[in-house]
Amino acid sequence: MAEKISSLRESKSARWVVLILVSFTMMCMYYLPDAMAPLQQNLQSKLHWSATDYGLFTSGYGWFNVFLLMMVFSGMILDKLGTRFTGVLAIGIMLAGAGIKYWAIAGHVDGTYELTIGSWQVLGLTPKSAVVAGLGFALFGVGSEMFGIAANKAVVRWFRGKEMALAIGLNTSTGRIGTALAMFTPQPLYNLTKDVSAPVLLSIVLLCLGLLVYLFFNVIDKRLDKEESDAGIASDEEFKFSDIADIARNRAFWYISILCVLFYSAVFPFIKFATNLIVQKFSVTDTFAGYIPALLPFSALLLTPLFGGISDKKGKGASIMILGSILLVCVHLLFAIPSLNSFPIAIGLVVVLGIAFSLVPSAMWPAIAKIIPESKLGTAYAMTFWVQNWGLMLVPLLIGWVLDKYCIIGTITRVIDGKQEQLTQYNYTIPMLIFACFGVLAIGFAYLLKAEDKKKGYGLEQPNVIE
Numbered sequence: 433m434a435e436k437i438s439s440l441r442e443s444k445s446a447r448w449v450v451l452i453l454v455s456f457t458m459m460c461m462y463y464l465p466d467a468m469a470p471l472q473q474n475l476q477s478k479l480h481w482s483a484t485d486y487g488l489f490t491s492g493y494g495w496f497n498v499f500l501l502m503m504v505f506s507g508m509i510l511d512k513l514g515t516r517f518t519g520v521l522a523i524g525i526m527l528a529g530a531g532i533k534y535w536a537i538a539g540h541v542d543g544t545y546e547l548t549i550g551s552w553q554v555l556g557l558t559p560k561s562a563v564v565a566g567l568g569f570a571l572f573g574v575g576s577e578m579f580g581i582a583a584n585k586a587v588v589r590w591f592r593g594k595e596m597a598l599a600i601g602l603n604t605s606t607g608r609i610g611t612a613l614a615m616f617t618p619q620p621l622y623n624l625t626k627d628v629s630a631p632v633l634l635s636i637v638l639l640c641l642g643l644l645v646y647l648f649f650n651v652i653d654k655r656l657d658k659e660e661s662d663a664g665i666a667s668d669e670e671f672k673f674s675d676i677a678d679i680a681r682n683r684a685f686w687y688i689s690i691l692c693v694l695f696y697s698a699v700f701p702f703i704k705f706a707t708n709l710i711v712q713k714f715s716v717t718d719t720f721a722g723y724i725p726a727l728l729p730f731s732a733l734l735l736t737p738l739f740g741g742i743s744d745k746k747g748k749g750a751s752i753m754i755l756g757s758i759l760l761v762c763v764h765l766l767f768a769i770p771s772l773n774s775f776p777i778a779i780g781l782v783v784v785l786g787i788a789f790s791l792v793p794s795a796m797w798p799a800i801a802k803i804i805p806e807s808k809l810g811t812a813y814a815m816t817f818w819v820q821n822w823g824l825m826l827v828p829l830l831i832g833w834v835l836d837k838y839c840i841i842g843t844i845t846r847v848i849d850g851k852q853e854q855l856t857q858y859n860y861t862i863p864m865l866i867f868a869c870f871g872v873l874a875i876g877f878a879y880l881l882k883a884e885d886k887k888k889g890y891g892l893e894q895p896n897v898i899e
């Protein structure tokens with residue numbers, strides 16, 4: 433009787449409760465990665481960091497994921513030990529990473545590092561606080577990516593053949609609430625506490641809450657396992673090393689992964705510098721400037737499920753990715769034009785970027801589930817995230833370095849907490865052109881994906897919902 437249908441998965445309310453629990457945890461996890469962005473200038477002046485140091489610290493998110501191949505291990509752990517164990521492990525790792533980051537940013541780490549290899553100065557008088565905070569962020573990044581993969585797999589498990597893109601979209605959207613909170617709350621928190629580490633402390637509280645909620649998900653998911661094993665439905669096949677080779681042989685997989693690294697390299701690292709860009713280019717105050725980038729996750733939060741729902745019913749996944757990449761290029765090019773510096777333009781551009789940031793993820797993540805079998809999905813998401821993490825690691829480094837090297841246009845003196853501080857002024861035209869170049873390449877890979885889908889018939893342009 434292997435055909436017997438699982439009643440829990442068939443129950444709409446059970447599916448949606450699962451989605452709420454997983455998504456809430458996702459929201460808690462998405463707070464920390466961007467919570468330092470609105471305080472870039474405060475961090476730089478309080479901890480004596482340059483833009484390059486800020487870029488180094490921000491790039492920390494990808495260090496272990498990229499160099500220690502942590503995402504691949506995460507995928508293996510997930511496919512071998514399941515979403516419940518992996519999710520809890522991931523939250524534990526995030527808590528440890530956030531703790532280290534808090535320690536460094538709270539001012540417990542003094543001094544500078546100088547690292548030279550031969551005549552090449554790798555780290556030239558880099559503050560230890562930036563390196564240690566980066567290491568904490570690197571550990572957090574391992575947990576965060578591990579959790580992202582586990583959450584995607586859990587949602588696909590519960591929603592395959594149902595409202596899959598809508599559910600993945602809603603899950604990602606809830607993450608965007610975390611990002612939006614990370615853009616809105618740090619300045620007021622800083623104004624209240626005069627402490628740049630306060631948002632990191634808040635993120636630790638959120639992660640503890642997320643852990644509690646995820647344990648509830650575990651209870652429900654375990655019931656589904658039992659129901660399926662009673663009904664004779666085989667559980668997922670275990671991870672095999674040959675899975676990696678199988679996935680790597682799939683050309684469409686590479687098109688999606690390269691599109692992913694290009695697209696996200698023009699969004700997540702942009703968010704990290706966006707508050708400062710808006711202060712510098714649009715002459716907005718620090719507190720208010722943080723609210724403008726927050727419109728990006730806000731519009732994405734509303735639109736990702738909408739576009740996910742459309743792609744469930746109407747399909748057109750590959751075309752949606754092309755459209756999103758085109759919008760991305762338009763926004764970054766317009767940001768690059770120096771004379772476009774009136775503040776309503778900044779709002780309009782961020783909202784359009786939010787639309788692009790909804791279109792591409794709403795179609796991209798379900799597309800992977802269409803080209804890769806479920807038993808290998810954890811590994812496939814892990815491999816895509818691994819490729820993506822190269823961008824999340826290198827692009828902030830590149831932008832920080834470009835800002836210090838080519839974009840300094842002067843300094844201004846401001847009184848911060850009763851003390852006179854010198855703040856560096858940057859022109860963001862070159863960084864915005866760099867982001868636009870990533871978008872142009874993304875359009876090319878989205879077209880290649882569409883052509884490959886036509887050739888191989890993966891159904892990326894077809895609806896997801898089986899009536």
Ligand SMILES: NCCCC[C@H](N)C(=O)NCC(=O)O
Pocket residue numbers: 462465466577580604607696700793817820
């Ligand atoms: N700021 C959190 C980074 C999450 C990266 C993750 N690999 C990812 O791409 N998640 C999907 C998304 O659209 O956020």
